[in-house]
Structures are given as structure tokens and as C-alpha cells.
Amino acid sequence: MTLVQRLKTVLFYLVLSASAFLWGTLNLLVAPFLPFSARYRFVVQRWCRFAVWLAKVMVGVRYEVSGLENIPQRPCVILAKHQSTWETFFLSGFFSPLSQVLKRELMYVPFFGWSLWLMRPIAIDRENPKVALKQIAKQGKERLEQGAWVLIFPEGTRVPVGQMGKFSRGGAALAVNSNLPVLPIAHNAGHCWPKEGWAKYPGTIRVEIGPLMHAEDEGPRAITELNQRAERWISERMEALEGRAAVPG
Template sequence: MIVLRSTLFNALFFGWSTIYLTICLPILILPPRASSWVGKVWTRMTFAMLKSICKLDHEIIGLENLPEPPFIIASKHQSAWETMVFSILVDHPCIVMKRELNWIPLFGWFTARSGAIGINRSGGASALKQLVALSRKAVAEKRPIIIFPEGTRVEPTKKIPYQPGVAALYSQLKVPVVPVALNSGYFWRRRAFAKRPGKITMEILPVIPPGLPRKEFLPLLEERIETACARLPVPVHHDSPASVEEKRNRRKNKAAY
């Protein structure tokens, strides 16, 4: 049933997206905020299909922790879901993402026009300077900046080091950072076809105010996000990432004997 529901969702999602974004093409000549509005409608429709077809809903905890813009949202990144949710969570967000996404026909045109920051992840120091420069413009426009500190999607059972981009923004922009935890990877895994039924939980954590030394900020951010993620609900899926890892460990233990 999960495969059938996921197949139907994918077919409707790509069909709806192509038709809707094609109809909206004239909006690209309007100011960037109009393209953000296109993304908001697209996300709401996508979430409605996820709920009705895949039985995948979501809840957001801690909305009261969002300050007045400008601010930086530093979010855990486990699936494609969180790349969409911020378009309906905050007004006219500036999302930091890999530049290749801006090259996708239709979708990429609207993200680029909305003012998303496309970063060359192999660009080193020059990419970091570009990120800070473009983010200053977003702050001047009082836009929330969305960044995924890990730099890529990571399964819930795994950890990778947080990248320096978020620390550079924190130290240079002098605005609050809002840590965000979630468990989306248990339902919509990285590069996975299936969308599992259930409820994704996102928790918006209390802000980290500006002014901390850079060397203190990044460990604090990571500790807050990872601790919050660890306490979020874990669904009972026989082939969830946690279960897969557990099965691997059992096989290793048997092999040892």
C-alpha cells in the first residue's frame, strides 16, 4: 500500500507541479516576493497531497520562538520536506541551497527569482564570502534566512559535522539564530521513493542571541539541535532507518560468534 500511495503521489506531484509552474511563468517578471507566493501555494498543495494520499501529516511546535525578522533559521536536514515547509512558515524566506537546484527547469527558475542563495559547495572561501554578501542583502530587506548547517540531507541515525557557513553568518550578520529540530527522515528518507504514513514533528527551539564567540556558537547550535532531535518521536516502521541500523548490528553480532 505504501508503494502504491507513493506512486500515486509522485505522479500527481510532478503533473501538478509542471502544470502549475508553467501557468505561473509570467509571474517571473514581477518582484521576487511574487515568486515566493508561488512557492507558498505550491507547498500547501504538496502538503495536502502528502496528507490525503500518503497519510503523511505534520505538526510544528514552538512557533512562539520565532522572533521578528531578520533572523537566521538553522534547521536539521533529513529530507526534502523541510526544504518546502519554510515557505509557509515564514514570510518571503531567503533559502540557502546548493546552486544546482536553481538549474532545475521551472522549479529552479522560481527559487532563483524569489531570491534564494545558490551556493557552490566546492567553492571554499569564495563561496563563503558570496554567502555572507548575499545574506547581508536579505537582512537589509528584513527577510528570514534559512540554512541547513549540515549542508546535505542526513539520515536520522547518522551524524556529520556542521559546516562553517552558519557560523560565518552568525558572526557577520549579528542577528538571532533559531535552531530547528525535526524527524522527517523517518518518513521521507534521503533518495527514497516511499513516503511513510504518520506525522512529521518539527520543533522550533529558543533563539540563540547574537554576540557569542564563533568558537562557542557552533558547538552550542549543534548540541541544541541534536539533543532536541533525539527526543522527538521515532515511528515504528519495520524498515525505518533506526530499524535498518538495528538489523545491521544484529547481523554483525551474529557474525562475530
């Protein structure tokens, strides 16, 4: 990474951090008085879109989206590849309102975490997977019934470029038990925004929204089959995307 890009990245983080503090403080004052959908647009969607825009203008991280025709009118369960923080910003700004499955430790971050709590996330304890699955099933169904998309990263954590993590069945189980489809999403954000370190590389992130996937039956076997089908589609698209991506330099 060049010296100029390093300086741009440092400036990007400074502006992003300052905006998170200012926006989080404002939201704590305003958001509690807004209905959930308006609160989400005001608190999350606008700031996340600002973060994606900031990455574009300051460090050259652009994006292209394909498969828009696959997005249903009714919210459902989103299963997305997880490589970086970028897709968290992007998907939270793209789908509205959205409830995200995330680690509960984020709730304790001053200002940012407190504002995040107002957005009805599904904050789980990763150290207790059995309880987490029950929580996803219960709260996820509630969020869907309230008209919110539910975003799940089935790998559970960010996985480096070129690798695939094991898919948890929680998202597929939620879809089957709610009688709703899964919307798979693949992308190659890790090339521009790596998991490790603070470096940001200019380039174009390709986001692919896949076809809706419905369970073919009910029960544990249907959950396993749906989860494997979503994992297979994302894995195949990731191979194609990473084969097209330029090596950061």
C-alpha cells in the same frame, strides 16, 4: 511498505511532478511582474504548502509543530536539521519571504529551477566551499536587510536518521556579522520521508522550533561558540525526537 502505500506514493509523485510543471510555467509568466514578497507568496509559499498538504492526504505524512512562541517578529537566520525533502517544502511554506541556501545545480532544472531563480536563493557551488562561505556572507546579509528569512541547513546535505553531519559555520557567521540571532529547528522527517529511495511512510513528523540564540561576543570565537551551541541543541532534540518516533513499517 504495503502495496496500497506503494501505489499511493507513485500517485503522489505523479501529482506533485505535474503540479511543479504547471505551477512553474505559470510562475514564469506572472512572477516577474510582482514585488519580491508577493512573488514569494505566489510562487513558493502556496506550492510548498500544497506539497505538504498533498503528502498528508495521499501518503499519510502529517506533522506537529512546537515552539511557535520562539519565532521572532523580525526575520533572522534559521539553522535546521536536514533529513529529507519534506522540511524544505515545509519551512519554505512556513516562513515568508525566505531565501534558502541551496546547490546551484537546482537552478538548471527546467521550469522548477527557473522559477526558483526568481525567488532570490543563495545558490552556491558546494565544490568550492571558500567561495560559498563568502557568497553566503554577502548575499545572506543582503537578503536579511531586505526583510527575508535566510534558511541554512548547516550539515550541507541530507543526513540519514540517527546521524548528525558536521555543522558548517556559515550560518552562525552570517548571524554574528549581521548582529542577528539564530533560530534552531529540529525535526524527525526522515522517518516518514527517508533520504534514500522513493518510499513514503505514514506517520506524524514532529517539528521543534528552539529558543533564539544570540552571539555572546564578536569575531571568530563568537561564531564558533554560537555554531556549537546551535549544533548541541539540535543534536539533543534529535535524540529525543528519534527516540519517540515509530519505526516505519
